[in-house]
Amino acid sequence: MAVSEGVRYKVKARTNGACYLFHKTPHYDDCEIVHWHHQGMGGRSSDSEANQPANLLWACRECHERLHGPGVPWRIERYDPDAGVLEIIDPGGHVVDHADIFFHHRERWAEAIRRYAELSAALGQGRGACSLADVHLAWFKANGDAWRVVEEARTWEDFVGMLGLSIRRAQAHIRRGKWVGEQGIETLAHGIEADVIDALRKMKDVAEMARLLGIARDGKPGEIWEEIDQMKSGPRARKWAAVKGDVRPFEAQTKEEALAALEAGEVLVRGSLVTSGRGVKDE
Numbered sequence: 001m002a003v004s005e006g007v008r009y010k011v012k013a014r015t016n017g018a019c020y021l022f023h024k025t026p027h028y029d030d031c032e033i034v035h036w037h038h039q040g041m042g043g044r045s046s047d048s049e050a051n052q053p054a055n056l057l058w059a060c061r062e063c064h065e066r067l068h069g070p071g072v073p074w075r076i077e078r079y080d081p082d083a084g085v086l087e088i089i090d091p092g093g094h095v096v097d098h099a100d101i102f103f104h105h106r107e108r109w110a111e112a113i114r115r116y117a118e119l120s121a122a123l124g125q126g127r128g129a130c131s132l133a134d135v136h137l138a139w140f141k142a143n144g145d146a147w148r149v150v151e152e153a154r155t156w157e158d159f160v161g162m163l164g165l166s167i168r169r170a171q172a173h174i175r176r177g178k179w180v181g182e183q184g185i186e187t188l189a190h191g192i193e194a195d196v197i198d199a200l201r202k203m204k205d206v207a208e209m210a211r212l213l214g215i216a217r218d219g220k221p222g223e224i225w226e227e228i229d230q231m232k233s234g235p236r237a238r239k240w241a242a243v244k245g246d247v248r249p250f251e252a253q254t255k256e257e258a259l260a261a262l263e264a265g266e267v268l269v270r271g272s273l274v275t276s277g278r279g280v281k282d283e
Helices: 006-013 061-068 101-123 125-144 155-163 168-185 194-202 208-218 223-234 255-261
Strands: 030-035 056-060 075-080 085-089 236-245 248-250 267-275 281-283
Touching: 006 030, 006 056, 006 236, 030 061, 056 194, 125 168, 125 194, 155 168, 155 223, 168 194, 194 223, 208 223, 248 255, 255 267
Parallel strands: none
Antiparallel strands: 030 056, 075 085, 236 248, 236 267, 267 281
């Protein structure tokens, strides 16, 4: 039966070229157009009803043989590709579980294909796009065998290695991506350096984390690290100087503590407060 190139492309594109039928993961080898109904639908012309997308599937030869080969065939009971319906009856008269029909997994695998392309691109761009790589790698780790979107990969370790990552580095990406997903900030985190994300995810104050995330989004790396360092370290010990002939430097957190630390006859002449990124403030 003649099927136009336009129709062939549309049928194949439903699963990005993977066989519709008896597979749980994408299978691309030896695939071809398969008709649901062959006869009584307007003949063999490309514009006949039999050769329209609603009557056509894309399947490998082995699966095609199950439907139309010798012996007791497997039978398509209902098919409506636009509605996502594909019901198949096995030779014993039982309905085939959707889990065993790739057509019912096509959206998940389309998502995997999209995410893999973006993941590869993000890793290639370096640190500036690390948060996008984090989110996608966390998604692959959480979605079972979605890593099989890379045909050559036989294990999760293969998949990670083909991305140019060590397992340890991949785990760091996943931790960040999981946190970003849990916070619902995938869009906000896009393009922020990995080190900044690592610092933010350790913060307990959600409001303060959101404020700093906004600074990071505004592209102010110096300011964001100044803020993070100050929050991580807090006020450090003040550096004081006492005089009794010679100058004796010492440290104390408050002026009261410094006064209490003076030795007999000493005079407190100067103090300063040091915080990361802020420099010295004389008092």
